[in-house]
Amino acid sequence: xxxxxxxxxGIPIYRQVMDQIRYQILxxxxxxxxxxxxxxxxxxxxxxxxxxxxxxxAFLEMxxxxxxxxxxxxxxxxxxxxxxxxxxxALVTDKLEKVANDAISxxxxxxxxxxxxxxxxxxxxxxxxx
Amino acid sequence: xxxxxxxxxGIPIYRQVMDQIRYQILxxxxxxxxxxxxxxxxxxxxxxxxxxxxxxxAFLEMxxxxxxxxxxxxxxxxxxxxxxxxxxxALVTDKLEKVANDAISxxxxxxxxxxxxxxxxxxxxxxxxx
DNA sequence: CATAGTGTATTATTTAAGTAATACAGTAGA
DNA sequence: TCTACTGTATTACTTAAATAATACACTATG
Numbered sequence: 001x002x003x004x005x006x007x008x009x010g011i012p013i014y015r016q017v018m019d020q021i022r023y024q025i026l027x028x029x030x031x032x033x034x035x036x037x038x039x040x041x042x043x044x045x046x047x048x049x050x051x052x053x054x055x056x057x058a059f060l061e062m063x064x065x066x067x068x069x070x071x072x073x074x075x076x077x078x079x080x081x082x083x084x085x086x087x088x089x090a091l092v093t094d095k096l097e098k099v100a101n102d103a104i105s106x107x108x109x110x111x112x113x114x115x116x117x118x119x120x121x122x123x124x125x126x127x128x129x130x
Numbered sequence: 131x132x133x134x135x136x137x138x139x140g141i142p143i144y145r146q147v148m149d150q151i152r153y154q155i156l157x158x159x160x161x162x163x164x165x166x167x168x169x170x171x172x173x174x175x176x177x178x179x180x181x182x183x184x185x186x187x188a189f190l191e192m193x194x195x196x197x198x199x200x201x202x203x204x205x206x207x208x209x210x211x212x213x214x215x216x217x218x219x220a221l222v223t224d225k226l227e228k229v230a231n232d233a234i235s236x237x238x239x240x241x242x243x244x245x246x247x248x249x250x251x252x253x254x255x256x257x258x259x260x
Numbered sequence: 261c262a263t264a265g266t267g268t269a270t271t272a273t274t275t276a277a278g279t280a281a282t283a284c285a286g287t288a289g290a
Numbered sequence: 291t292c293t294a295c296t297g298t299a300t301t302a303c304t305t306a307a308a309t310a311a312t313a314c315a316c317t318a319t320g
Contacts, residue, residue: 010276012308027235039267049310054268070267071316088236089246095229096250099222103251104149105193106218107156110251116223117247121230121240128234142278169297179280184298200297201286 001030001037005046013048017056025065025076026088036066036074063087131160131167135176143178147186155195155206166196166204 001024005016024030039057043050057074060066064083067075079087096117103113131154135146154160169187173180187204190196197205226247233243 014308023232023235038265040265051268051311052309055308057267068267069317071265071318073266084237088233088238089242091236092229092233092238092243093246093250095232096247097254099225099229100247100251100254102225103218103222104254105152106222108218108222110248110255112219113222113251114244114248116219117226117230118240118244120223120226121233121243124227124230124234125240144278168295170295181281181298182279185278187297198297199287201288201295203296 003042003046005048013046014052014056014059017042017046017053018059021056022060022063022065022087022091025060025079026084026091030076032076032078034076036076038073063090133172133176135178143176144182144186144189147172147176147183148189151186152190152193152195155190156209160206162206162208164206166206168203 001021003017003020005013007013009016021030021036030036036057037045039050039053042053046053057066057068061068064077065079065087066077069075100113108116131151133147133150135143137143139146151160151166160166166187167175169180169183172183176183187196187198191198194207195209196207199205230243238246
């Protein structure tokens with residue numbers, strides 16, 4: 001697996017790793033029980049300390065998205081529908097929070113924000129289905 | 131003007147100040163050219179260093195929301211409302227598009243997405259105003 | 261039982277953000 | 291010009307988060 005990490009973005013490395021792997025698991029690119037890249041694989045690819053990667057995986061395990069097996073490796077967890085739904089919602093909520101913050105700074109109100117969200121989603125769906 | 135600051139919320143003081151004053155200006159509670167509370171007024175009210183308040187005002191000036199006049203005071207800027215609102219919506223639309231794309235990949239539907247957007251905005255607003 | 265892979269606990273270092281101290285700079289009005 | 295307000299640049303301190311160093315622990319396989 002290839003990760004795209006920006007060392008100068010201000011976003012912590014371990015978070016960038018988490019976000020990308022979480023997305024792969026939730027979206028189904030990585031399947032249940034599939035082995036994930038080892039800590040040292042990623043740490044040498046990204047040129048970062050192994051513990052930084054281990055930290056990312058530790059959080060993902062807490063989220064229930066994978067299992068860590070010392071001496072063996074890392075494996076995508078089986079996601080029940082509800083787990084998947086919960087995590088997907090959480091992921092989207094996180095990202096929406098940042099945008100909502102911007103919206104507030106710019107003086108938008110709740111109705112405007114929700115309206116835009118609805119419209120944008122509609123447009124995208126339409127585009128994907130044609 | 132009375133500000134409600136929580137010293138233990140984890141949200142930086144200068145940001146709390148920014149958010150509350152920004153809201154007053156954008157919502158029209160404070161009118162164009164109206165003088166804002168002095169740096170020392172707020173710093174003694176909040177029991178914080180004057181530079182912390184000055185920092186908040188400096189950012190708000192960068193946002194174009196007020197003018198700082200050394201030796202005189204701080205004054206709400208005139209807002210070209212229609213232009214501002216248009217730009218804000220465009221910016222927010224852009225960012226929402228990315229999130230909506232992820233949401234679609236993760237299997238969320240429009241109702242769920244819009245619902246989350248609405249809730250997130252609500253929560254943020256509540257947090258900022260308490 | 262040696263080896264070459266796995267992941268990790270503990271500790272230390274680095275970095276960035278927030279806040280404060282201090283001294284300074286501008287304006288208005290008596 | 292003196293006074294009493296304004297805001298601010300520079301520097302230093304504090305704290306928490308992110309990252310790294312090191313040494314260790316587990317597992318599979320020949």
